[in-house]
Amino acid sequence: MTSTAVAHGLRCFGPQVYEPDRPMNILIVDDQRSARRILASILSTQEGLVLHEASSLDEARRVLTTIAIDIALIDVRLDVDARNRDGLVLVAEIREKSTALPVVVTASSEMEEIRAAMRAGAYDYILKDELCEELVLPIVQGLGSRRRLEHEVLHLRARLAPDTGVQGLMGSSEVIGRLRTAIKRVVLSDRPVLVTGPTGSGKEVVVRAIHTLGPHAGDPLLDLNCGAIPEMLMESQLFGHERGAFTGADRRQDGYFTAVRRGTLFLDELAELPLLLQAKLLRVLETGRFRRVGSTTEEHFLGRVVAATHAQLDERVRQGRFREDLFHRLNVLNVRVPGLDERTQDIPALVAHFCGQQTRPLRFSEDALEALARRSWPGNVRQLRNFIDRLAVFCEDDLIRAETVAAYLEPSQGLVPMDDGLKVMAHSILRMPVANKLDAIESMLINEALALAGGNKSGAARLLGIGRKAVERRLERKDESPEAE
Ligand SMILES: Nc1ncnc2c1ncn2[C@@H]1O[C@H](COP(=O)(O)OP(=O)(O)OP(=O)(O)O)[C@@H](O)[C@H]1O
Numbered sequence: 001m002t003s004t005a006v007a008h009g010l011r012c013f014g015p016q017v018y019e020p021d022r023p024m025n026i027l028i029v030d031d032q033r034s035a036r037r038i039l040a041s042i043l044s045t046q047e048g049l050v051l052h053e054a055s056s057l058d059e060a061r062r063v064l065t066t067i068a069i070d071i072a073l074i075d076v077r078l079d080v081d082a083r084n085r086d087g088l089v090l091v092a093e094i095r096e097k098s099t100a101l102p103v104v105v106t107a108s109s110e111m112e113e114i115r116a117a118m119r120a121g122a123y124d125y126i127l128k129d130e131l132c133e134e135l136v137l138p139i140v141q142g143l144g145s146r147r148r149l150e151h152e153v154l155h156l157r158a159r160l161a162p163d164t165g166v167q168g169l170m171g172s173s174e175v176i177g178r179l180r181t182a183i184k185r186v187v188l189s190d191r192p193v194l195v196t197g198p199t200g201s202g203k204e205v206v207v208r209a210i211h212t213l214g215p216h217a218g219d220p221l222l223d224l225n226c227g228a229i230p231e232m233l234m235e236s237q238l239f240g241h242e243r244g245a246f247t248g249a250d251r252r253q254d255g256y257f258t259a260v261r262r263g264t265l266f267l268d269e270l271a272e273l274p275l276l277l278q279a280k281l282l283r284v285l286e287t288g289r290f291r292r293v294g295s296t297t298e299e300h301f302l303g304r305v306v307a308a309t310h311a312q313l314d315e316r317v318r319q320g321r322f323r324e325d326l327f328h329r330l331n332v333l334n335v336r337v338p339g340l341d342e343r344t345q346d347i348p349a350l351v352a353h354f355c356g357q358q359t360r361p362l363r364f365s366e367d368a369l370e371a372l373a374r375r376s377w378p379g380n381v382r383q384l385r386n387f388i389d390r391l392a393v394f395c396e397d398d399l400i401r402a403e404t405v406a407a408y409l410e411p412s413q414g415l416v417p418m419d420d421g422l423k424v425m426a427h428s429i430l431r432m433p434v435a436n437k438l439d440a441i442e443s444m445l446i447n448e449a450l451a452l453a454g455g456n457k458s459g460a461a462r463l464l465g466i467g468r469k470a471v472e473r474r475l476e477r478k479d480e481s482p483e484a485e
Pocket residue numbers: 168169170171197198199200201202203204205206309310350353381382385
């Protein structure tokens with residue numbers, strides 16, 4: 001086998017990486033070197049193509065496992081034996097397991113073979129007795145345009161995402177903007193994704209957006225809670241099982257790895273996955289293959305794994321409760337969903353969204369929204385949603401005011417604890433476009449305190465929690481500073 005491109009090291013038969021500007025990978029499969037050379041010399045006149053060659057079915061499979069092949073030109077007979085039809089086997093396998101576009105290369109006298117190839121899913125055929133630029137290049141160029149269009153559609157879909165796939169993700173803060181960008185980036189790859197963030201922050205919403213925006217949104221999104229079922233049962237749910245594999249296995253059963261097809265397998269609460277299954281999952285991610293319980297035959301996993309956890313996985317690794325190699329494998333594409341306290345600016349949009357889901361009209365006054373922003377939300381967006389659901393049931397007024405918020409909040413849900421409150425404040429101050437933030441904040445605080453105390457320095461000092469002299473010193477310093485002139 002010769003391969004002029006660096007292998008992408010991807011995970012399964014027909015890996016997909018959507019990069020519109022990358023060169024087109026062409027695989028020439030023929031047992032005769034001279035035939036491969038002729039095709040290669042015709043194609044080498046074209047820019048933007050990277051050629052790969054394979055002389056047998058097995059070699060072709062190996063190339064397809066490691067390189068994102070776009071077009072495969074396949075001789076039907078891959079052996080001196082005239083009965084050999086390995087090329088047709090390859091066409092069928094490619095259509096089942098890959099996004100490569102197969103084209104058969106055969107003699108014009110073999111009409112039956114051509115028909116069989118088209119039935120197996122070949123996109124076109126090239127006649128061996130007419131191998132020339134005029135006939136080969138239009139086919140390859142046509143399929144190349146098709147592939148580029150597919151890539152472009154994916155990119156455009158991802159760019160238009162604010163109005164489509166991430167529409168369930170409410171909020172307009174900078175933080176949520178960055179989250180949307182991260183989602184759109186990971187959609188362009190087919191590697192596993194790890195979604196992290198505190199409980200109730202919206203990890204599942206993010207996983208759904210990744211699936212919806214991806215190229216296989218029409219295939220299933222299956223979710224499995226790794227902490228909810230016993231290990232044995234989980235293994236058979238994930239991998240499927242053969243008839244008689246264990247007591248009660250009275251028929252062969254597909255698992256999630258099969259049923260998901262090219263869709264998304266969402267492993268929720270990943271940190272709870274038992275160690276044995278962690279090893280098995282790693283193998284699937286590395287080889288793209290798995291075995292049912294009780295089977296000796298390997299099958300291909302075609303979908304994408306997206307895992308979520310609110311646990312600190314690196315901490316679990318240190319404790320020996322989570323495999324380091326699996327952590328690194330998954331952590332390549334990490335999407336972090338921030339907690340609600342990091343994006344209190346999103347509260348009005350979230351409130352409007354959840355109010356819109358009620359069966360009665362409900363709205364919040366400005367001061368009520370401010371009161372919500374001052375509270376801590378350890379249960380994050382889920383807790384906010386539950387709070388609004390509760391108000392919708394128990395509160396008679398349609399307009400919610402700050403007093404109502406205070407009355408209906410759970411007693412345990414006090415104001416933001418002082419440290420946390422200061423932290424949230426510090427986060428937003430640090431993002432402000434102000435040159436000297438420390439000075440700006442100090443003078444703002446002093447001015448506010450003076451205004452509240454009616455210009456009385458002692459009153460302002462009491463509000464600030466410092467002495468009157470300290471207030472005066474700071475006011476003098478302010479007057480002397482160059483900006484004050
Ligand atoms: N940005 C958001 N916009 C709209 N709804 C949201 C948003 N984030 C979360 N939600 C809603 O909040 C609730 C909790 O979200 P979700 O289940 O995605 O959280 P999670 O992080 O997966 O929680 P857990 O860690 O407990 O599994 C859901 O009802 C979800 O629809």
